[in-house]
Each structure stands twice: as structure tokens, then as C-alpha cells.
Amino acid sequence: MSLFYTPDHAKVGDVIPFFDRRTGRFRNFYLKNWNPDAPRDQVRYGWHLMSDIHADAIEDTPVGIYGGTGSVIDVDGTYHLFYCVFDDKLHRQWIRHAVGDDLVHWKDVGEPFAPDESMYEPTDWRDPFVFLNEDEGCWWMLVAARRAGGGDRNGCVGLCVSDDLTHWRCEAPLYAPDLHQSAYECPDMFRIGDWWYLVFSNYTDGFATYYRMARSPRGPWLRPPLDTFDSRAFYAAKTGSDGTDRYIFGWNPTRGENSWDFDPAPEYCADYRTWNWGGSMVVHRLVQHADGTLGVAPAGDLPGVLGRADGATAVEPVPVQGDWRHDGDEWTGSGDGFAAALGCAMPATGYLAATLEYEGEPARFGLMLHADERLSDGYYLSFDPWHRRIEWRSGLRMHERGGQLFPYAVEMERPFAMEAGRRYRVELFVDGSAAVMYVDRDLAFGMRLYDRRPGRIGWFVEHGTVRVSDVSVLGL
Missing domain, CATH: 2.60.120.560 (Exo-inulinase; domain 1)
Structure with missing residues (x-):
């Protein structure tokens, strides 16, 4: 029995939450990071679809999407999936759009979407999060980006808008504090009551998932006194709601692959090895306080799993x-x-x-x-x-x-x-x-x-x- 889902021979990378209203249950996707010793005949790269969010009952299925984090929405009986692709030789990133009648079979539509380079650096243009902004009557896409021009402290949350999910136009960054050197990864946005919340992750200077809050989807964005959801051992977290509660899904990184050649000598023990990308899925339930700030509580499945013993x-x-x-x-x-x-x-x-x-x-x-x-x-x-x-x-x-x-x-x-x-x-x-x-x-x-x-x-x-x-x- 497991409380925090860790795939066999692999790690849970970024989770893409999706509550499927057709079935009334979460059908989340995630990026699967295979371990170096994984059996070659079992390795299937790309996005994987979770059968459930309960760690003791998860099965996952590859869905043929090869790229980075994104989002999934259901519009008029068609599922739409947005994700990012990379060209390391050209040092560029693009956003792609796929559609499907189910959550397993997908077909790319349209051309890869690049940024307006007068506003954004083409080297960081990933992790699209698409949602209907009912206040403005159009679709919004948030993007992990870096603002063009100026110094290297240009990490931001980019903004694109569309009337049809096909034709997108870039707007000025939604949030650009000129604070960090890396793009603000896995952006997410939602509303609870009178407050809008902007969630993102960053790995330069700090390493955490952060949030900001505002009375309007355009800001101004306020930094709460405690602006993270968990410790350093929780990253790339995105949220999803079942209509009653909102949950935040992230990963607690494993250690031991020495990807950056920073590890101390073996005799110094495994607790001092560097963190891996991905690990075990951790889910918190969000709690809204009277002043609008957020806390987290155990997700309902953890006490449920333990209660069966x-x-x-x-x-x-x-x-x-x-x-x-x-x-x-x-x-x-x-x-x-x-x-x-x-x-x-x-x-x-x-x-x-x-x-x-x-x-x-x-x-x-x-x-x-x-x-x-x-x-x-x-x-x-x-x-x-x-x-x-x-x-x-x-x-x-x-x-x-x-x-x-x-x-x-x-x-x-x-x-x-x-x-x-x-x-x-x-x-x-x-x-x-x-x-x-x-x-x-x-x-x-x-x-x-x-x-x-x-x-x-x-x-x-x-x-x-x-x-x-x-x-x-x-x-x-």
C-alpha cells in the first residue's frame, strides 16, 4: 500500500490535473521520468494518463504526447490538449495543440505557436495553461516565459488570448516582477470567491511552488506573507477542482542520480545527495483563510487509505x-x-x-x-x-x-x-x-x-x- 504514488522504475514529474466532468473523477496526466535502470522494454516516454489520484490504486497509460507540461480542457464534446516542444539545437520552445474524442488518442492541429519576440524570449516558452476567463469572455493561455529585453532577471508568466482556441495573440506578461533568472514554470490560475490566485514554480534563488493573489485577473498581484505551499521538497505543482474542493498536485523529489555532479562522497549517506527531477506525487487540499490567503490540508485520500487499516x-x-x-x-x-x-x-x-x-x-x-x-x-x-x-x-x-x-x-x-x-x-x-x-x-x-x-x-x-x-x- 502506498500513500504517495511513485511509478515502478520511474518518477512522477509534472502533474497536469484534469477533472473529467463526463465521468465525475480526476483523470490527471503526468510527465514520466524513467530511472536509468528501468527495463528498456517497459519504457514509454511522454505524457501518461493516471487512472485515479489515490496512490494505492493508480495505473498509468502512455498517450503519445511527447513534450513538456501543459493543460487539458473539454469544450463542446472535444478534449483539447496544449503542451510544449523543444529544439535544443535552435534553443527555442514552441506550444502545440492537440484534440481528441477520448483522453488517450490525440491528434495535433495547427502549427507550433511561437512567442512574439518583441515581448518574450524564444528560449523559454513552455507549460501552457489554458482556461476560459469568464470575466473577459475569451480564452487565456498562461505561459512559462522570460520577458524580452533588459537584464537576466526576467522570469515571468506570459499571457496570450484567443476567441477560438486556434488563433492566439501575445499580450504583455501577466506577472513580471523582474526577480528571477528562470521562467516561471507550470503557471496555473483559478478563482475562489472574490480572490484570483496565480500559481507558478521557480528554481533559481529559491526552489518552490509560489502563489500570488489579486481581486482581478489582471492584478495587481499581492505577495502573501507565506507565499509557498510546502517545503523545498515540493515542486511543479498545479491545481485542479472537483467542483467542491481544490487540490494542488506536485512532486516530492527523489535523490541519488547525481544529475548535476554535485553529490558528496558515498560515505556521506543518501540524505545528502542532490535532488532528482521528479519523485513521488504529493497532493494537498487547499484551504482559504478569511483574509484570502491559502493553506493546505491532507487530501481526502490519505486518511482514507490509512482508515482501511x-x-x-x-x-x-x-x-x-x-x-x-x-x-x-x-x-x-x-x-x-x-x-x-x-x-x-x-x-x-x-x-x-x-x-x-x-x-x-x-x-x-x-x-x-x-x-x-x-x-x-x-x-x-x-x-x-x-x-x-x-x-x-x-x-x-x-x-x-x-x-x-x-x-x-x-x-x-x-x-x-x-x-x-x-x-x-x-x-x-x-x-x-x-x-x-x-x-x-x-x-x-x-x-x-x-x-x-x-x-x-x-x-x-x-x-x-x-x-x-x-x-x-x-x-x-
Whole structure:
């Protein structure tokens, strides 16, 4: 049983969400990135169609589209598919249009669509996202692009408009902050209530899927205080709605192919290899706040998959270091240095939940994963109130080689403002090396755990006090 879909001998690349109203279900496509050791007789390149979005039931089918990310719409009984193609020799990219009566068989129509070079660089013109802008009564196409002219910090979301899905005219970029050097990949746009949302991914300076918000489809676009959906381990995410909820589909990258020749020596462990392109599919459900900003919660299929197993088991922490006391199912740990308590064995696939509350101003507190009884190995999901962030630390950081390897203080982080005395519900879904933590079903933090050893879950606090309660674990 799997929580985060990873194809056999391959990785999930960019997901192209499509809710098929003819069948009332998601029929998503994705770019399949085959592993180097994949059996040659099984390799089928290009777009693949998913049979479902539930990770434990997915089958995928190649559909004969050979190119990059795009979008699919259903208009008057015909499916329309837009995608991008590349010419590496000419350093150009084009957009193509295909049609079909089903979702498997496609026929290209028209000529490849190139940009107006007075507005856009021809080297970056990809990932078309097509939708009907009802406010303006025409079709819009968003494009991952770079604005022509000026310096190299010209990544943007390009805009084209059409009345018939065939003839397109370029307009000025929809969003061009002159901030990043790469095109804004996998653009996506949708409306919830009075707010419009623009979603895109970028891999220069940062590596994440971002969003902006506006009262009008033309902007001006506002940057929310927390403008990402997940950690660095979530990319190329696009959204889709079933008419009730909106979900965002991305990938948690695997590691180990050393595509960029950046990997450290093998003895430094798999957790420190560079990220691959593609990995395991991760799906979040979007949550809109009263001020229009967005959070994320587990998609409905994750609790559903886990709910088909035996019920969760309550766990009682066992103190290992520091001062711990308990009252019923509530445990309080404190110490001038490091206080820690261990629970049950860490499940290979399953679910961990706990409620955490801190007092005063601890340096850090949070979860330990795959921890040993001497606290010398393990992973740490640290809540850092002083720096207003969640921080991820993997096992090597605790050892001398970690100090030799890392020239930086933080391995992976996400902003998170915390309050003393407030209770936070923490849920961790883990599937082999892939894991995602949710806080209050509103914030997500994805990660990979490659060098996991047989170990236990646990809780800790540094220079302060933490309260742990309502702990349960479900292993599959």
C-alpha cells in the first residue's frame, strides 16, 4: 500500500490535473521520468494518463504526447490538449495543440505557436495553461516565459488570448516582477470567491511552488506573507477542482542520480545527495483563510487509505533525557539543555499524530524520527519560535562529518509563526523515504528520509518546556 504514488522504475514529474466532468473523477496526466535502470522494454516516454489520484490504486497509460507540461480542457464534446516542444539545437520552445474524442488518442492541429519576440524570449516558452476567463469572455493561455529585453532577471508568466482556441495573440506578461533568472514554470490560475490566485514554480534563488493573489485577473498581484505551499521538497505543482474542493498536485523529489555532479562522497549517506527531477506525487487540499490567503490540508485520500487499516494506537512517551512529568495522557518535558522522550517504533508506512504546546522561549522543540535510544541518530523536525520557522535536520548533522559537510546553519526550513500556550496538532504521513507533516491541517512540510534505520519516534525540547499529548500511531 502506498500513500504517495511513485511509478515502478520511474518518477512522477509534472502533474497536469484534469477533472473529467463526463465521468465525475480526476483523470490527471503526468510527465514520466524513467530511472536509468528501468527495463528498456517497459519504457514509454511522454505524457501518461493516471487512472485515479489515490496512490494505492493508480495505473498509468502512455498517450503519445511527447513534450513538456501543459493543460487539458473539454469544450463542446472535444478534449483539447496544449503542451510544449523543444529544439535544443535552435534553443527555442514552441506550444502545440492537440484534440481528441477520448483522453488517450490525440491528434495535433495547427502549427507550433511561437512567442512574439518583441515581448518574450524564444528560449523559454513552455507549460501552457489554458482556461476560459469568464470575466473577459475569451480564452487565456498562461505561459512559462522570460520577458524580452533588459537584464537576466526576467522570469515571468506570459499571457496570450484567443476567441477560438486556434488563433492566439501575445499580450504583455501577466506577472513580471523582474526577480528571477528562470521562467516561471507550470503557471496555473483559478478563482475562489472574490480572490484570483496565480500559481507558478521557480528554481533559481529559491526552489518552490509560489502563489500570488489579486481581486482581478489582471492584478495587481499581492505577495502573501507565506507565499509557498510546502517545503523545498515540493515542486511543479498545479491545481485542479472537483467542483467542491481544490487540490494542488506536485512532486516530492527523489535523490541519488547525481544529475548535476554535485553529490558528496558515498560515505556521506543518501540524505545528502542532490535532488532528482521528479519523485513521488504529493497532493494537498487547499484551504482559504478569511483574509484570502491559502493553506493546505491532507487530501481526502490519505486518511482514507490509512482508515482501511487497523485503528491508531495510543503511545506513551518514555523519558530518556531531561525532566519529564505526566498528568493523564499529557507529558511535560523541560531542561536547561536537551530533554527528550521516545515512543514506539517508527512505522515504514503510516501515520503519527500528536498535540504540542510550548512555554516560554525554547530554542527548539518538536519531533524525532528514527531515533535511537542514545539519541545519536535520527531526524529532527524542529519548531523554532525565535526564528519563526520549522526546520528539518537529518541525522548526519549531529556528528562531526555533518559539521564538515554543511557550510550553512539550516538544512531545510519553512516560515511558521508560533505562540506560547497555543496547542498545535501535528500529523505526519510517512511512506518509505517520503514524508509530509501537516500542522493544524493548514501548513505542510515535505521531506525525504533515506538513511533511516530501525528507530523510534520521539519528542524533544532545547532550553525550555514542551507539552505533548494525544499521541497516536498507525502503521501499515
